[in-house]
Amino acid sequence: xxxxxxxxxxxxxxxxxxxxxRCHQTENHRYMYWxxxxxxxxxxxxxxxxxxxxxxxxxxxxGYSVSRSKTEDFLLTLESATSSQTSVYFCAISSTPTGGNNxxxxxxxxxxxxxx
Amino acid sequence: TQLLxxxxxxxxxxxxxxxxxxxxxxxxxxxxxxxxxxxGEGPVLLVTVVTGGEVKKLKRLTFQxxxxxxxxxxxxxxxxxxxxxxxxxxxxxAAGNKLTFGGGTxxxxxx
Numbered sequence: 350x351x352x353x354x355x356x357x358x359x360x361x362x363x364x365x366x367x368x369x370x371r372c373h374q375t376e377n378h379r380y381m382y383w384x385x386x387x388x389x390x391x392x393x394x395x396x397x398x399x400x401x402x403x404x405x406x407x408x409x410x411x412g413y414s415v416s417r418s419k420t421e422d423f424l425l426t427l428e429s430a431t432s433s434q435t436s437v438y439f440c441a442i443s444s445t446p447t448g449g450n451n452x453x454x455x456x457x458x459x460x461x462x463x464x465x
Numbered sequence: 466t467q468l469l470x471x472x473x474x475x476x477x478x479x480x481x482x483x484x485x486x487x488x489x490x491x492x493x494x495x496x497x498x499x500x501x502x503x504x505g506e507g508p509v510l511l512v513t514v515v516t517g518g519e520v521k522k523l524k525r526l527t528f529q530x531x532x533x534x535x536x537x538x539x540x541x542x543x544x545x546x547x548x549x550x551x552x553x554x555x556x557x558x559a560a561g562n563k564l565t566f567g568g569g570t571x572x573x574x575x576x
Contacts, residue, residue, distance in 0.1 A: 380562050389474065391467075391553055391566035392508070399562075407563065439507050441564075448562050453498060456507025 352376055353457040355440050361463045368427040370460050372440030374420075380448035381423040382441040383407075383415060385434075386459070392439060398423055399448070430464040437461050468492060469554055469567030477573040481543050486570040488554035489536045495557075497537050498564075499528055502551040544574045 352375030362368050372381060380399055384392040384407075394407030396415040404415050412434060414426045427434055441454040470489045478484055488497070496515045500508035512521050514530035514537060521528045525548075527540040541548055554567045 382564075384566075389568050391469075391471075391555075391568045394563055394565070397563060408565075441507070443562060452562075453510040453513065454564055456509070458506055 353440060353442060353455060355438075355457040355460050357460060358458070359461045361465065362430050363465055364431055365429050368430050368462065368464075370425045370438055370440075370462070372423045372425070372457060374423075374442050376442060376446070376455075377420055378442045378444075378446050378448060379420075380443035381417065382454065383413075383423065383425045384439045384441065385409065385436040386439060387436050395425065395438075430462075432464050435462060435464045467568060468558070468565050469556065471552075471554060471567040471570050473570060474568065475571045475573075477575065478544055480546060480574055480576050483540065483542050484544055484572065485538055485540045486552055486572070487536065487538050488567050490556075491535065493534050495534070497530060497534075498555045499537070499539055500553045500555060500566075502553060502569075504550075508551075508553055541572075544572075546574045546576050548572060549574050 354373045356371045382397040383395040386392045393409045395409055395413050396407055398404045398417040416424045438460045440457040444452045472487050498513045499511045501511050502508040512528045517534045518532045519530045525542045529538050551569045551571050553569045555564050558565050
């Protein structure tokens with residue numbers, strides 16, 4: 350199994366508060382991703398990173414920011430959480446160290462976030 | 466409109482029955498992947514199909530890529546309770562190694 354750890358696994362927060370989710374990998378792979386999963390929508394890409402300090406937006410990036418200061422860590426921040434951001438969040442990494450060739454992705458076990 | 470449309474959204478069958486789930490698009494893809502996701506876990510890759518008309522088998526699971534590389538199907542023979550899960554098709558969009566998923570088909574196999 351790929352070494353991907355997401356924290357926390359569960360979080361309940363209130364509308365308007367900032368929230369940061371962490372993804373940590375032990376594989377030293379270049380590409381990392383944040384997805385959210387909602388019923389009927391499969392997984393939708395929020396942001397991704399192709400190297401330290403190199404990030405780009407996905408299809409549902411509004412209300413989210415990311416940072417990658419080290420190869421192993423990719424942080425997702427909700428600056429001011431809203432109820433529409435209640436979801437399950439998955440981190441993923443490319444299956445090869447350099448990625449970029451459309452190989453498969455390895456996924457973490459997810460973070461269940463509830464915004465009340 | 467989603468890039469990948471999966472049908473049905475939900476399927477409940479008895480152990481031993483066969484089932485087919487579909488992944489359709491109006492776009493042409495160089496390859497297509499199928500993932501399975503179990504409750505509380507992330508998706509895990511089952512197979513990648515690359516060639517139009519290609520058929521791949523993984524034990525009781527048969528995957529087919531359409532001749533025009535716009536659609537795919539997954540057929541499960543003699544389903545077992547262990548086949549229960551969410552089945553997702555996915556494709557890489559253009560450059561950047563970004564994987565796009567369909568909405569998924571939730572399969573429940575009852576003993």
